[in-house]
Amino acid sequence: MYPKLMPGPGPVLLYVEDEEITRETVCTLLQRRFPDLLIHTARNGAEGLQLFRELCPDLVMTDIKMPVMNGIEMAKQITELKANVPIVVTTAHSDMAYLIECIEIGISRYLMKPIDSGKLFAAIAGCLATIQLERELQAQQDHIRKLSRAVEQSPSSIVIADPLGFIEYVNPKFTALTGYGEQEVLGRNLRTLQETGDDLWATLLSGSEWQGELEGVKKSGEPYSESTSISPIFDINGGITHLVVVKEDITQRRQNARDIELLNRTLSARAHELEVANRDLEAFSYTVSHDLRTPLTNINGYCQVIIELFGQKLDPQCKEFVDIIFNETITMSELIRTLLEFSRLTRTEMFRSRTDLSELAVEIAAGFRMRHPQRRVEFEIVPGMAAEGDPDLLRLLLDNLLGNAFKYTSLKKEALIQFEVIDRDGESVYLVRDDGAGFDMAKAGKLFTPFQRLHSQREFSGFGIGLATVQRIVQRHGGRVWAEAKPEQGATFYFTLPQQQL
Template identity: 45%
Template sequence: MFRKRVIPASFRISILYLLIGGAWVFFSDKILAVQAEDRAAIIQFSIAKGLLFVSATAAMLFVLISRSMKEISQSRDFYLKVFEEFPALIWRAGTDGACDYLNKTWLAFTGRTREQELGYGWAEGVHPEDLGNCLNAYREAFDSRNPFVLEYRLRRHDGEYRWILDSGRPYYDQHDKFAGYIGSCYDMTEHKRTEQALAQSERRFRDLTENTSDWIWEVGRTLRYVYVSPKITDLLGHAPADVLGKTPFDLMPPDEAARLRPAFDEFMKDPRPFAALENVNVRRDGSLVVLETSGIPLYDAEGQFSGFRGIDRDISARKAAEERINTLNAELAAKAAELEVANRELEAFAHTVSHDLRTPLTNITLSCQVMREICKEKNGDQCNELIQGICNAAERMDRLITSLLNFARISRSPLNVQPVDLSEMARVIAAELQLNQPDRRVTFIIAEGITARGDGNLLHIVLTNLLGNAWKYTRNRETAVIEFGMTEIEGKQAYFVRDNGAGFDMNQADKLFGAFQRLHSAKEYEGYGIGLATVKRIVQRHGGSVWAAGEVEKGATFYFTLAPEWQGEAAPSA
């Protein structure tokens, strides 16, 4: 400001003064020489004129100097006010390195007075971990008189340490003599945090791309790779540098590249995300690998499409598994067809058993009854016993055929799922057993409120067999106890039938649920060995399982479960 305004104005005033003063001296001397004849008077007038000129000159110099000083003072005050109010932290240090000026922004930041901060007081706010490096760099810059830039943490008025970017430059006086340093500080904490977050994000991205089992890639607008993660070496055997600049089609067999090129052309014309695009690639050793490719379009700062970024996953094992599954499905379909044929043959066999075998059995039974009635008096007791034995054998054969037919029918008949009150069903079965043998003393303990969802007829068969077995194997007990309830085993609801009858050896428990498997002879306990096998098949059709626990002569407990969605609720009992 001083050079632009004060010097030109002073120069103009000085020129004007010289012109007027010169004219005054020249013309006054001429006029005086013409008008005055006395030389002494001329001398005295010249002295007075000189005094007047010197006085005018002194007054003019005083005006110019005063004006210049005022301009300089105003300029200094202006720049000082700018420095004081400047949003950055501004400092100045003398040749000894001690700060002799700190602006208001600095003081507002630290919350300390100017007297506390001047000299090296400002260093008290530097973080202890940064103080040594900060002062060393500061002093080295003063010694070399070079500009410097420092990063350190400075304590703010609220006690928080903030990252500061401190820039200092040497300055010189009007004689180009080194006068000290002046600098400004910028609070770069948020910038630092952003850098750290970005670095952490980049580190996370790099860790993810370099350690994931998938191959991460990026292509430009020409579909040439501009980034390839190291995983490509494991997938295709190529080093990342060998793939950069190539296109995906360069890594595929020719026929596969021809198949996929139209799809990629569409993606380039109309950029959009794509997923699960299966493609065959060639490994470096010539073998083939099936990859599943997914990608998203990328855009630059101006919103222009710039390429794709995506991921490739090796699905060779999955494709091989799918082929094996398809093969197995085909085999299962063939087996299913064979089973369908076998089922039809079984149905035909069941029809034959039901009609063709039962007819002769019926004839045998009727013939025996007729013989017994006609020849009752002629035959002796031994003949009658033989005839009765034939009738009993025929009836036993008929019941066995009926059991087999029912067992076969259970696997084929559709389930009629509905709510079933198992407690009420057990009470009815118990009443029927007691009605058939009223002379037996049996105590039934049946839990209340046990329900389920399933085929009522089939679940009735389950309870009939289990309660019937308990009734049969407790007949040698003076006081028999049979219990039906529900408990929880390993977090699952299990129904049970418990008795205090003959029990069984747990070493033979695996034989209980096999068809025609018996742990007791027919002379000890009647039966055909088909009842528990029927129970197992029904329970399995309801999505459950069945097992038993027992001890010889100490009773047995039979457990069964149903699928969770078919279970009912009741208070669990032991």
């Protein structure tokens, strides 16, 4: 029974022999006995040396006495190229000098001609066995190097200890984490570096793996936490020879968990505060709508009674005062209505549907023309614009934006207001553009803040709540709103309404 090499390319034999009949006979015998053997032949040492350089065969068999270069000289040069290559020498001469020279250059297999097939097969089989062992050894060494690199370069801390817990090895990650040098921990017991309970050691000594979290202290005195797995290593008899400890630093993870827990508690408290604030706001809204509106309605009514009953009897100044009071009550009622409307924006339930924005805009524009027939304003509204959203809120959104444009073009004899949609990077962006008063972009940060005005009340009336209303509606729909403008060159307001699954 001759050895079979492990999976991979078949072994390569270089056979150097100047006698053609001998060369062919030996090749035939070897091919029959070793079918996986790849044989290359040469007629003298020079040819053999050249082939060796080209092929780097696994073993060499050579005659000694050959023309051009003899087998001994070739073998010397081959061993300089590859020191451990097995070489089998064949010769018809039992010359002791040749034998000694063969031994000196490391040739251990020597066959006499005529070659005995049994001895030939035994010699080649021995060489193949050597090659097999070398390949297995190389594979094991490669495997060991791979495992060694994996342990050395592991992102986890790895410690190897004896069964009693005395440390024999730590990888670079361990030293980087703890601050201890390798020589500072070798020979120390795991118990001195981390708190380990009796249950841990009982589990390990029973032959089972232990997993859990441990607390440790770095060389600097700083505490740290680790998720740890400790596994016993067994010998062929089932005895524990070593313990392998694999650890992952979870200090930051634990801190993050504590931070999240604290944040959740804070958010919960904040949510409770907001709930209380909402109840207070609802109570305030009721007060505004009832307790404030009722006196205003009474004042308004009495003013009308005074004008109707005593209007002719009042002197001009007194009548002017009554008119002022009457108009101020109307302004105050409108302000209260606007405030209530604004406060309800974030609390009103939304009912999304496909809404025709163009149709809404046309209706709103018609209303402006009807209420202000003296104004010469052209509305350019792109047809077919639609979006998913709450129809009532979207109407209020457009009413404020178009109303804003209508108001700030009031000082012009002729004005143009446009409503259209454009595409920006695959997103629909709606815009309302006017050619009115515009504003300084340096003040744009105040645009959407309630009660902030960029123009005086004397120039343009209003409460400064319209654009804040626009922003809240857009945000409730998950969109964005912004503006661009130049003084006396008009303004453009942009907004997005992300499409959602209905």
